Amino acid sequence: MSEMDQRKNAVAQSPTNRDSFGSKLGVIAAAAGSAIGLGNIWKFPYMTGENGGAAFVLVYLVCIAIIGLPVMLSEFIIGRRGQKNAIGSFKKLAPGTPWFLTGWMGVVAAFMILSFYAVVAGWCMEYVFKSVTGGFAGLSPEEIGNVFGTFTSGVVRPIFWLTVFMALTGCIVYAGIKEGIEKYSKILMPLLLVIIIVLGIRAVTLPGAGAGLEFLFKPDFSKLSAKGVLLALGHAFFSLSLGMGTMITYGSYINKRENLGATTLQVTIADTAIALLAGIAIFPAVFAFNIDPASSVGLAFITLPNVFNQMPGGMFFGFLFFLLLSVAALTSAISILEVVVAYFSEELKMTRHKATWIATTVITIIGVFCSLSLGPMSEVLFFGRNFFGVMEWTSSNLLLPLGGLFITLFIGWYWGPKRTKEELSNEGTLAVPYLSLFMFVCKYIAPLAIFIVFLHGMGWLSWLPFLK
Ligand code: TRP
Numbered sequence: 001m002s003e004m005d006q007r008k009n010a011v012a013q014s015p016t017n018r019d020s021f022g023s024k025l026g027v028i029a030a031a032a033g034s035a036i037g038l039g040n041i042w043k044f045p046y047m048t049g050e051n052g053g054a055a056f057v058l059v060y061l062v063c064i065a066i067i068g069l070p071v072m073l074s075e076f077i078i079g080r081r082g083q084k085n086a087i088g089s090f091k092k093l094a095p096g097t098p099w100f101l102t103g104w105m106g107v108v109a110a111f112m113i114l115s116f117y118a119v120v121a122g123w124c125m126e127y128v129f130k131s132v133t134g135g136f137a138g139l140s141p142e143e144i145g146n147v148f149g150t151f152t153s154g155v156v157r158p159i160f161w162l163t164v165f166m167a168l169t170g171c172i173v174y175a176g177i178k179e180g181i182e183k184y185s186k187i188l189m190p191l192l193l194v195i196i197i198v199l200g201i202r203a204v205t206l207p208g209a210g211a212g213l214e215f216l217f218k219p220d221f222s223k224l225s226a227k228g229v230l231l232a233l234g235h236a237f238f239s240l241s242l243g244m245g246t247m248i249t250y251g252s253y254i255n256k257r258e259n260l261g262a263t264t265l266q267v268t269i270a271d272t273a274i275a276l277l278a279g280i281a282i283f284p285a286v287f288a289f290n291i292d293p294a295s296s297v298g299l300a301f302i303t304l305p306n307v308f309n310q311m312p313g314g315m316f317f318g319f320l321f322f323l324l325l326s327v328a329a330l331t332s333a334i335s336i337l338e339v340v341v342a343y344f345s346e347e348l349k350m351t352r353h354k355a356t357w358i359a360t361t362v363i364t365i366i367g368v369f370c371s372l373s374l375g376p377m378s379e380v381l382f383f384g385r386n387f388f389g390v391m392e393w394t395s396s397n398l399l400l401p402l403g404g405l406f407i408t409l410f411i412g413w414y415w416g417p418k419r420t421k422e423e424l425s426n427e428g429t430l431a432v433p434y435l436s437l438f439m440f441v442c443k444y445i446a447p448l449a450i451f452i453v454f455l456h457g458m459g460w461l462s463w464l465p466f467l468k
Pocket residue numbers: 034035036037038039040113237238239240241242243244246332333335336400
């Protein structure tokens with residue numbers, strides 16, 4: 001048998017007893033579930049609000065296309081070829097080299113990101129509860145702001161919801177890839193889509209909604225700063241779950257017959273569409289009630305409850321909105337936890353169940369400190385930031401960009417076009433017309449762009465007059 005035939009055989013038999021996604025739809029639901037999260041529905045709209053609207057959206061779209069797509073594809077290649085967790089895959093593809101450290105950074109980033117992400121997800125669940133019990137009824141805008149401040153700086157309630165959220169996440173991951181992650185993604189993602197469409201229709205049918213749509217879709221480039229461009233690129237990473245080995249880990253569960261290029265495109269389009277739909281559900285409503293869109297982190301938790309208070313049927317739509325946020329956060333959190341669990345179980349040889357228990361518990365404890373750092377422990381500062389801030393800053397500005405940088409360098413310079421083509425073509429069965437473009441971006445464009453974002457994130461570009 002020739003080498004090619006042997007490989008084809010291996011493909012046909014599809015390896016081992018390793019758990020994997022069972023269907024094409026399952027892959028898309030899980031990977032889109034990872035990508036679509038608080039980043040899309042909470043962060044993207046407020047970043048758009050703060051950075052001038054449509055011009056920012058346009059730049060974001062360009063970043064997704066030229067950097068987001070190739071980095072995601074690179075991660076899928078590494079994972080599916082390696083058939084292991086983020087660290088194990090690098091060890092297998094590049095034995096005896098330090099490339100596995102990229103996977104290490106990813107696992108560390110997973111701990112950090114999930115610990116603060118779960119805190120915010122817990123807030124969303126508290127708000128679902130508050131909406132159902134009519135907790136915002138009759139409150140003035142100022143009082144709603146106070147509710148948020150008092151709640152997040154408290155002790156018992158935020159920690160309670162953080163624990164509930166992590167328990168849910170842990171239970172799904174505990175059940176495995178097919179029976180846990182895939183199964184729940186296939187239920188939760190359609191639910192999310194229905195909710196966001198209902199909210200979008202509600203928002204655009206409000207009198208005065210047009211101004212919000214204009215804000216979102218009619219670019220005014222005078223409002224766009226160089227800083228906004230770099231923020232857009234950084235956010236493209238976060239939103240697509242890149243740079244941390246999430247897509248490497250999920251890639252390792254993708255069947256050898258799946259078309260990786262098409263999967264990447266579909267997941268990216270889904271993520272971008274949901275971010276835009278979130279904008280459509282939010283800005284028309286915000287403008288219809290004459291509220292300033294640039295309300296930063298508080299957009300979802302202060303501005304919107306206010307909007308819902310004034311909207312006909314607002315209590316119901318408020319409930320739907322926070323349910324949407326919670327569902328989106330849950331499918332993202334499982335993907336972050338899976339990075340750690342896959343590492344623990346495959347490299348440290350734990351059972352999956354033990355790995356899930358330990359990872360969930362440790363992350364919840366770190367999360368407790370993130371939550372407390374917004375209240376009783378707010379005086380404890382590291383380099384001028386509270387603990388929550390340290391976790392967020394270090395992961396988003398340091399670990400994710402460096403991770404993405406090394407991932408593209410790995411494909412562009414180490415793995416090379418020949419082996420990349422083998423993986424993308426499923427050993428020669430699919431055409432890969434985009435191969436040379438992809439390799440060029442991985443070699444030069446993406447690393448350069450990511451490096452600039454990294455320098456900016458570190459604060460090392462602040463001497464440039466246009467980045468002030
Ligand atoms: N992409 C998710 C969001 O938009 C968050 C997320 C999940 C993530 N996995 C990640 C971010 C890995 C960075 C890295 O909310």
